Amino acid sequence: METTTTASATPPTGNGGWITGWDPEDEEFWERSGKRIARRNLWLSLFSEHVGFSVWSIWSVMVLFMSPEIGLGFTAGEKFLLVTIPSLVGALLRIPYSYGVTRFGGRNWTVFSTSLLLIPTVLTAVFVMRPGTPLWVFLLIGALTGVGGGNFASSMTNITNFFPQRHQGWALGLNAGGGNIGVAVIQLVGLLVIATAGSTSPVHVAAVYLPLIVVAALLAALRMDNIDAVRRAPGMLAEAVRRRHTWWLSFLYIGTFGSFIGYSFAFGLVLKSEFDFTALQAAGYTFIGPLLGSLARPVGGRLSDRWGGARVTFWNFLGMAAGTGLLLVASAQNSFPLYLASFIALFILTGIGNGSVYTMIPAVFARQAENAVASGGSAVEATALARKLSGTVMGIAGAVGCLGGVFINLTFRVSFGGAAANGDTALTTFLVFYLVCVIATWAIYLRRGRARVPVAERAAVAAHKEAADV
Structure with missing residues (x-):
């Protein structure tokens, strides 16, 4: 039977229960115990999500091994299709x-979703070395690895509720x-496997x-917590769908995350197709872009905390357009150094x-909460609604943005097959x-x-004052 713990006291570690009354905007609670609890859950969620991303993108590595040498001589178009399916799922x-x-x-969900990763990983290990395996089998296994992509949305929805608005950029970015x-x-x-065991292992x-x-599933079971703040009121998904900002933010996320995951899955194949690289040559460069792009994500959160997400996003898209233009120049000159440098900058x-x-996302809805309070609305209700909408919209934006990866890979498939x-x-399509x-x-x-910069501090302070007066 699950136990319930109030947020005013530090909950027992790993008791399997729910922490009720979680309010990270309460600075006294945050400094006393909330910060420690939130950070512990952040690190454990991050580890599980990290493993999920790795499984999700495993076929971006497997396709580099596929060659007639191991009885898997698929075309470039078929390989691009194989890395597209996990992104779609x-x-x-x-x-x-x-x-x-x-x-x-x-x-609870982290334990379940992490354990589920065992299925596609075992199937990949079993079938990838079987010569003559038809493409549809690999497409099916690739689809199953898509469960790793879902881990991102659940992790982000969970973590955003653990941290106060003033730390959202840092926590979500990390x-x-x-x-x-x-x-x-x-x-x-x-790369290490190819370099040590060869391209047939x-x-x-x-x-x-x-x-x-x-290990990730066990740590989540033993050390993570459930909090009541993550629970969504009935109809919250429908409410988020009706908000126009949900779809504009999702559209922008297609351009950023869709590009990241699409390029990550396709980069090795692009190098092999564009410059006729071997598997070892391609693998020697493919990890650089995703690595630097991943490390840059918390930087984007920090910059946004300081300058505002919209301003950072605007200049960032200008930079992405310029980087794509340089890729076209490098392609025309058949310059690998410029091509690699431009692609890494794009990552x-x-x-x-x-x-x-x-x-x-949380900033936009925090701004709306401020406006509601300024118009005489309840600060408690407005702030609570903003937080719940933020979590819901993160799930929607994550799903829609992920479709950008499908678009990237399908467009490359058509381009290289032309x-x-x-x-x-x-590249011209992406530039536009x-x-x-x-x-x-x-x-x-x-x-x-x-x-x-939309900040929710005023709404949060008013909410605590209103709650204290009740």
């Missing part, structure tokens, strides 16, 4: 995974960055992650943009999209002085 699972946290609790870096880590593991990559999945910018757009057999058509994002960010969030 991960996108579709993000909303139900986000709901899972609000229904079952952050600790949590997401630590998860994103799983893409780079598994690609680095792939992909099973070792999957074998590395089986014990890590077990870094996607990371910064991921942090800035996700920081915008008459020119290069990525120029895809980034320019549209620049215009949208300015028009919706920056013009007419909209760049003011």
